[in-house]
Amino acid sequence: xxxxxxxxxxxxxxxxxxxxxxxxxxxxxxxxxxxxxxxxxxxxxxxxxxxxxxxxxxxxxxxxxxxxxxxxxxxxxxxxxxxxxxxxxxxxxxxxxxxxxx
Numbered sequence: 001x002x003x004x005x006x007x008x009x010x011x012x013x014x015x016x017x018x019x020x021x022x023x024x025x026x027x028x029x030x031x032x033x034x035x036x037x038x039x040x041x042x043x044x045x046x047x048x049x050x051x052x053x054x055x056x057x058x059x060x061x062x063x064x065x066x067x068x069x070x071x072x073x074x075x076x077x078x079x080x081x082x083x084x085x086x087x088x089x090x091x092x093x094x095x096x097x098x099x100x101x102x
Contacts, residue, residue, distance in 0.1 A: 005083045010080070012056040013058070017041055021046075022058060024038055029069050029070065030069065030070060031070070032047065035050070035070070057076050058072070059071065060072075
């Protein structure tokens with residue numbers, strides 16, 4: 001069995017600011033203003049990172065008047081965690097498997 005991990009998603013979450021946003025959204029649903037305040041990032045920079053997270057399916061949006069609230073999509077994180085768990089299980093199961101050198 002070949003286990004594959006979603007490398008595009010890892011790339012999306014590999015950015016420190018995006019990971020900070022994800023961590024904050026794991027605790028509560030926040031609007032852009034809250035995220036600017038919490039991260040210290042400029043609004044335009046933050047909006048670009050939120051767009052990347054939204055397009056990757058990591059966050060969902062909820063319009064509320066003139067504000068947009070963001071919430072973490074736990075299913076995407078669980079899927080990625082499951083892929084890593086499968087990879088670890090495969091490594092554990094095959095720990096004694098070694099290919100001979102030519």
